[in-house]
Amino acid sequence: MSALVALLLLAMPQTNLEAKIEVAILQPSTLQAAFGDVDVEAQVHADRKILEVELFVDDRSRGLLDGPPYRWRVDVGQENVEHRFRVEARGELGTTGTSTIVTPRIRVDEEVNVQLQQLYVTVTRSDSRVLDLSEHDFRVFDNGRREPLVTFARGDVPLTAVLLVDSSVSMKGERLASGLRGAEAFVASMKPLDEAMLLLFSDQILHATAFTQQTDALLEPLAGLEADGNTAINDHVYLALKLLDARQGRRVVVLFTDGADLHSVLGMEEVLWKARRSQALIYWLRLDEGGSRYTSFATAWRDAPANRAELEMLEESVIQSGGRIATLTSVNAIEPAFREILLELREQYVLGFYPSSVRNDGSWHHVNVRVERAGMKVRARGGYVDF
C-alpha cells in the first residue's frame, strides 16, 4: 500500500510538468513604439483551468484578470523609451505560462518635444475687464523671446472646475453654508459643456462628487454634513490638480477656506511643483473675517516661520497659475465671489503658442503677456516647466 502511495506522489509532479499553458501577446506590435494609452491583448490556451492572467509592463504589475478576454489599457507615458510587456498566466496545480514582447523606441537624430502652451488671460483697466482686444493687441514672451500666437479665442471656452470647500471645524455654521451656496451659484451658472466637481475637505476628504454638470448631483447628498476636523489645504489642492490632469480644455481650481494648512502630508513646495506642470488656474477665496492672515502659529509638524512660508508659497502658486486671491471679510461676500470667478472665466482670452526654445530639461520658462494699450493690467500664468 505504502509503495502505491509513493508511486502516486512521484507521479503527481510529472503530471504538472506535462500540463501546458501557452500565452501569446496579440498587441501591441513589436514593430511600433508605445506611447500614452496602449491596448494590450493576449491569448491563452491551456489544457487545465486558467486561474488568473497578469500583465506586467516594465516589470511592474499593471492588471490582473481571472477570465477572458485578456485585454488591458495601460498608460506607458510619453517618454521615447523601450517598453517590456509580459503576460503571465497561472493555472491549477501551479502551472504557468508567459510571453514577453518589447516595443522599440523611435530612433531619431534629435528629439524635440514641442507642446502647445495655452494661456488664459484676464485683462483689466481700472478694475473693469477689457473685452474688445484682438490677437494683434497681445505680445507673448517666453524667457524674454517673443513668440507668435498660433491660437486666439475669447469668451466661452468650456471649463472643468474642482470646487474645494474647506469644511473644517472653524467653518461650522454660516461659513460652510455660505460656501456651499457659493458653490451652488457657480455650478448653476455653468454652460452646457462645463463640468465641476465638489470636494469638501478638512484634514481629510469629507465628501467628493464626480465631475458633473448637474447641480443636484453636486449638492443633494450634503444634507446633514457637519464641518469637522482640522485643515489640510496642500493635499487637496494637489489632488484637485491631479484629477484635472485627465480633463481636456480649460481647468480651474477654486479653493475656499478660512484657514491655513495644518496637517497635510504634502508640503506646499510639492504642490507648487505640480501647479507649475499643470495648466490649471487656481483661485483662492480666503475668508478672513478677523484679519488673521499673518497670525503666527506653530504645530507639531511645522514651526511658525515654516507655516508662514507655506502660506506664501500657496500665494505664489495661485499667482503663477494665472488665478487670483480674493480676500473676503464677511460671509456675505462668499456667494458673489464664486459668481465673479465664473464671470471672469467667461471673459478671458485664450492664447496659444509653440515655444521656440524647448530643451525638455525641466527648467522653468518665464512667460510674460503684454497688451499694447495704455492702462491695461494683464493676468496670466507666469510660466511653465520645460519637460
Add this chain to the structure above:
Amino acid sequence: MRRTWARPLLVSLLPALAALPLAAQESRTSSDPWAILDGTYRPPPEAPPPPWVRTQELIEASGEWKALGETYRQSLERLGKDDRGALLKVVADLEVVAIADQPERRMPRLAELQLDVARELARHDPEILVPVFQLHHDLYLQHRSSRQWYLLLHSVSMVRELAALYVKEAAGTGAKMNAARILASLAGHLQAGQQPASVKLFEEVLALDPSNESAYLGIAAHYEKRGGPAEQVVVWLKRLLEVYPEHREGRLRLAVNKLRLGKADEAAALFAALLEEPGSDWVYRLAAQEAARLHARRGRIEKAIALLEKALERAGGDQKLCIQLAFLYDRNRQSFDAHRLAELARGGEPAAEAPRGRYNGWPHEALDHDREELRRLAESRVQLLARVLGRAAGPEVNP
C-alpha cells in the same frame, strides 16, 4: 443655601472680574496667580479696601465664613445623591460669592476653610478625599467655562492641596498613583491655554508616579506643538521609553524628532521597526507616510513608492496614503497610476481621526483612561464619605 452675607454690590463686580484678560495673568511676576504652582505667588501689597468692601475681620466676626464652611460640608454630603451638574453649580456659586469683592485676598481664606473640612474628614478615612478632589477637579472645568479666572486658579490650588493631603494621610504607592492621576488630568485640561502651568503640573505628576504615561507624553507634546526644541522633546520621549520600551506612539514621536535633529538613519530604523509590527492603526499609517517622505527626500522614489504600496494594502483605502502615493507616481512620470490613486483618494472613506491631526493633538488616550479609572474610584468612595459626614453632621442648611 444661606447667602445673607453676600451683598448684591459684590455680585455686581463679577462681570468685571470675568472680563479680566487671561494674558494679564500669564506674566511671570510674584503677583502672577499662576505662580501658585511653584509656590512663589504673593498677593499684591495690602491697600485700604474701598469703603463699600467689608474687611475680612468684619466678615469673620459676622459668622458668615463659618456658615460658608457648613454649606461646603453639606454640599459634600450630597455627592452621589444630587445631580452632579446641579451640585457643581451650587459649590461654584458659593465660591463665586465668597471671593467676589476681593478675589486675591479672599482666595487663600476660602482654600483654608475648605481644606479644614477636608482635613477633618480625612482623619476618619483618607480615601474619602478621592471624591473631594474629583469634585474640585470638575469645578475647575465649571469655572473655566464660566470664565471665572481666579476661581479656576483656586480649583487648581485645591486639587493640588487635596492630592498632597491624600498622599500624606493614605500613604503607599496606590495613593501616589491616584494623586498623580488627578494632577495629570488637570494638567491635561491646562494644556488648552496654560501650557507652561500644564508642564509644571505634569512634572509634579512624575515626582509622585514616575510611570505616568500621560505626563511624559504631555510634556513632549507641549514642546513639540510650540515648535521645539526637538532635543527637549527627545529627552522626554526617551524617559517614556525607559519605562515603556514598546510604546508605539512614543517611538513614532521619537523618530519624527530624530529626523528634525538630522538623525535620519536613526529615524529610519525606528520607522522600519514600527512598520514591521502588525496592525494598521494611526501610528502605522503615519510611520508609513514619514518613512516614505524620508525616502523621497533622499531621492529614493522607487523605495518610497514600494513602501506606500505595501502600506496601502494593509491600511485599505487610506486617503492620505493614496494622495502621497499619487504624488510620488506623478513625480515618477507614472501618470496613469497617479490618476488611479487620486481617484481612489477621492472615493475613500474619511477616517474617524486623521493620523496627522491625531499626532498634532494632545495624546489623550492615556489621559482618558486615567480619568475613567479615577472617576470609578471616586464613585466607589462616595458612600464612605456620606457615612462619615452623616456621623458628624453639622446644622441643616437649605440648598
